[in-house]
Amino acid sequence: MIIDAHSHVHDPVHRHIALLDEAGVDRAVLFGTRAHPERATDLASFRREMSVLAETVSGRPSGPDSYQAAWQELDSACAAYPDRFIGFGKVHLDLPTQQIAAEVEREIVGRGFRGIGELTPPPDDAGRIEPVLRAAADHGGLPVVVHGFAPTTAGDVATLAGLARRHPTVPLVISQLGGLHWLTAIELARDTPNLYLELSTANIIFAVRLAIEEVPDRTLFGSDAPYGDPALARATVERVTRPGALRDRVLGGTLAELLDL
Numbered sequence: 001m002i003i004d005a006h007s008h009v010h011d012p013v014h015r016h017i018a019l020l021d022e023a024g025v026d027r028a029v030l031f032g033t034r035a036h037p038e039r040a041t042d043l044a045s046f047r048r049e050m051s052v053l054a055e056t057v058s059g060r061p062s063g064p065d066s067y068q069a070a071w072q073e074l075d076s077a078c079a080a081y082p083d084r085f086i087g088f089g090k091v092h093l094d095l096p097t098q099q100i101a102a103e104v105e106r107e108i109v110g111r112g113f114r115g116i117g118e119l120t121p122p123p124d125d126a127g128r129i130e131p132v133l134r135a136a137a138d139h140g141g142l143p144v145v146v147h148g149f150a151p152t153t154a155g156d157v158a159t160l161a162g163l164a165r166r167h168p169t170v171p172l173v174i175s176q177l178g179g180l181h182w183l184t185a186i187e188l189a190r191d192t193p194n195l196y197l198e199l200s201t202a203n204i205i206f207a208v209r210l211a212i213e214e215v216p217d218r219t220l221f222g223s224d225a226p227y228g229d230p231a232l233a234r235a236t237v238e239r240v241t242r243p244g245a246l247r248d249r250v251l252g253g254t255l256a257e258l259l260d261l
Contacts (some may be wrong), residue, residue, distance in 0.1 A: 001261065002027075003025070003261075004028035004225070008030070008227075009032055011036050017084060018228055019229065019230050023223075024229035025230050029145075030032070030088065033070055033073075035052040045218070058123050060122075067097070074087060084209035088114060088115040088118070089111060089115075089134055091103045091104055091116060094128075098135070105139070108139075108142065109135045114142075119132065121156070121184055124231075126157075126160050128228075130146070133163055133172070136185040137167055137170050141196055143173060143259070145173040146172065146175065147175060149176040149180075160244075164192050169194070175222070176202075177208070178197070179208055184205065185211075187214075189214075189215045189218060197219050200224035205239065208237065212250055219254070220255050240253075
């Protein structure tokens with residue numbers, strides 16, 4: 001089974017399915033989103049969508065209407081294609097610990113989602129995800145995915161590794177290979193048994209090759225679609241691996257084990 005470990009709701013959803021079919025991808029982890037760059041028709045509209053993305057990844061809280069709209073889109077997409085999408089849900093990081101635990105139980109477990117993410121703590125404040133990790137541990141070790149590209153800092157990557165060590169039953173996934181801090185992310189993941197690296201948006205092909213060589217059992221193929229393309233992301237993994245067990249693990253086997261598929 002080939003599983004894209006990182007994708008966001010597309011509008012319309014059937015275009016995402018077409019991309020997965022073209023890439024030969026069986027299933028995709030699906031995150032909700034407020035930004036929809038695929039809706040853009042010109043530079044100005046693309047800038048508007050990217051400004052929404054900038055607000056999201058900076059950790060600034062969204063209004064209740066946009067948050068609810070993202071949840072509804074995610075629910076609808078997963079309901080329309082239950083055999084293709086694996087839903088992950090996001091939680092508010094600015095809530096008290098008890099409310100975060102309640103939100104994980106209600107919005108993640110209660111909706112039947114398989115993990116938590118993509119979390120976007122403010123830069124240099126990755127420690128804010130710790131209550132989420134506690135709640136994930138309470139529900140059998142739900143996987144938790146955290147945004148790894150800019151504005152995530154090297155300090156954030158180090159903080160995430162430290163949090164993973166404090167919560168060893170929770171698979172903690174740094175997305176986008178840690179962005180500009182990919183080398184640090186690889187070094188930390190190598191020494192942290194429950195820290196995983198998702199490979200989308202890698203700066204250079206060598207980063208993907210090195211990550212797979214150093215952390216072969218905890219690297220995950222992902223596209224970050226619609227920002228990336230599933231076919232190109234799969235081709236990148238296949239370019240730096242040979243056919244066989246290792247490639248199969250990266251392209252979906254490891255994630256299938258994590259999610260008990």
